[in-house]
Amino acid sequence: MNLGGIPILAADPDAGLSGNALPLLREIAERLKRLLATGEAGALDLHSLPLTPADRAWLKARLGEGEIRVILDSDGESTLDETACPGVWWVTHRNLHGAVSVELIEVAFVPELVKAHPEDVQNGLAHLELLMGDLR
Amino acid sequence: MQGPLIDTLALHGVSRRTFLKYCSTLASLMALPPAAGVAMAEAMAAAPAAAKRPSVIWLPFQECTGCTESITRSHSPSIEGMIFDMVSLDYQETLMAAAGHQAEEVLRKTVEANKGQFLLIIDGSVATGLDGAYSCIAGRSNLALLKEIAPHAAAIVAMGSCAAYGGLPKAKPNPTGAVSVSDIVKDKPIVNIPGCPPIPVVMTGVLAHFLTFGSLPDLDKLGRPKAFYGETIHDRCYRRPFYDQGKFAKTFDDEGARNGWCLFELGCKGPVTYNACATVKWNGGTSWPVESGHGCLGCSEPNFWDAGGFYKALSMPANPLRMAAGAAVAGAAAGVAVSFANRAKKKDAKAAHETTTLADLEKSEER
Structure with missing residues (x-):
């Protein structure tokens, strides 16, 4: 049998769609309204929802790409990417082997993980002062 | 007395963000809302680190070492390993360097030094036939060993379907008279972590819960942690919408199978199986049986081996x-x-x- 003899079937682009992704857009919209009204941030854990891989790709394509991409290099790489809707972040945590451990959609002005903790800033300041003392 | 946990972790080179990320993973794993991760991180970071690592004894009974194989895929070398460094695993035949009389001496001394405080992990069923002679360690039957050590444990974790329900050794006609740990021990808190094997992070997740909160997690009526066994595979399955729409794969190579439709008619036991495979997945989150195109066997349910055909739909009458x-x-x-x-x-x-x-x-x- 030659290669040409193998029938090739183009996959239907809607084949894996379950219809479960659309309601998530509504939930994100609700959370955005809450963020604007009260400043309360929120998140959706994508792993706990029954989504097909196609649903996830559909959702990602609908939300689009924004202007900011954050890469966090700690215990494996994490990416926190703003989507085309400001305030909506697609967050992917990976472990040291590069496998995805958590996938979240965060609704926040800035994700909590990106902000520096006051105690850490304090430690940084102490380090800097020590450094300056040495250089004097 | 040591300082807050976050300082201890910092000494080990673990940053606050790494810790926050870990807590976020743990919250997702335990099916808690994402906000719980932040709350958990704050509580854990401020809590004092334990002065002494709790002692853990792991006894292998009638088992295949699959549970040990599985759990060793969990922590190394992630931060779960860090937290794991906070227990003292004093006896684990597969992992320990000691052997023979030396190993048995360690077991005796550990029990003596930590009476009423150590966590006892057991994998494998307990053989009761011929007074337990079917499975022995160092000349003593598993049955005698369990009866001797269990009264001194703070709590027992029955790791894997064998320890939790009797598992494959108990499959008919059960030649060795295999029973579960809870059939023998009646007066100790027992956590069942069934699965053949259990999901690696579920095992470490339960240990992490014990270490971080100082208590055992909430259990269901079969003694399983609700955080991981609270919902069926079916309820969390990404193929569930196809079940609801009546779209089923009829064979393993038809169009429905290629489109990723529901595997119910091919014998998937997802609707009656409580486990976290659908969300936690296997091999570091790579995939899981249903995603690979095969139905769930129901390995975390009692007597799954004798429950009829793996390829027979749950709804089907006998023939x-x-x-x-x-x-x-x-x-x-x-x-x-x-x-x-x-x-x-x-x-x-x-x-x-x-x-x-x-x-x-x-x-x-x-x-």
Whole structure:
């Protein structure tokens, strides 16, 4: 049998769609309204929802790409990417082997993980002062 | 007395963000809302680190070491390993360097030094036949060892389906008289972590819960942590919408299978199996049986091995195809009789632990 003899079937682009992704857009919209009204941030854990891989790709394509991409290099790489809707972040945590451990959609002005903790800033300041003392 | 946990972690080179990320993973794992991760991180970071690592004794009974294989895929070398460094695993035959009399001496000393405080992990079922002689360590039966050590443990974790329910050794006709840990020990808190093997992070997740909160997690009626066994595979399955739409794969290579439709009719036991495979997945989140195109076997449920065919749909009566074929040829009454005869034959075969093939059934119908 030659290669040409193998029938090739183009996959239907809607084949894996379950219809479960659309309601998530509504939930994100609700959370955005809450963020604007009260400043309360929120998140959706994508792993706990029954989504097909196609649903996830559909959702990602609908939300689009924004202007900011954050890469966090700690215990494996994490990416926190703003989507085309400001305030909506697609967050992917990976472990040291590069496998995805958590996938979240965060609704926040800035994700909590990106902000520096006051105690850490304090430690940084102490380090800097020590450094300056040495250089004097 | 040591300082807050976050300082201890900082000494180990673990940053606050790494810790926050870990807590976020743990919250997702325990099916808590994402906000719980932040709250958990704050509580854990401020809590004082334990002055002494709690002692853990791991006893292997009638088992295949699959549970050990699985758990070693969990932590190394992630931060779960860090937290794992906070227990003192004093006896684990597969992992420990000591052997022979030296190893048994460690076991005796550990029990002596940590009476009422150590966590006892058991994998494998307990053989009770011939006074437990079917499975022995250092000349003592598992049964005697369990009865001797269990009273001194703070709590017991029954790791894997064998320790939790008897598992494969208990499969009919159960030649060794295998029973579960909870069949023998009645007066200690026991956490069952079933699965064949259990999901690696579920095992470390339960240990992390014990270490971080100082208590055992909430359990369901079968003694399983609700965080991981609270929902069925089916309820969290990404193929669930196809079930709701009535879209089923009929064979393993038809269009439905290629489109990723529901595997219910191919014998998936997801609707009656409580486990976290659908969300936590396997091999570092790479995939899991249903995502690979095979139905769930139900390995975290009691007696899954004897629960009928792996490829028989849950809704199917014993033999509907035979019944229909028989009815068409010889009338409904005869058909039902044939079906019952076959069912009886199958039941007998199951009891005798033989395999029944399609050819056997056809032969009996001709007779």
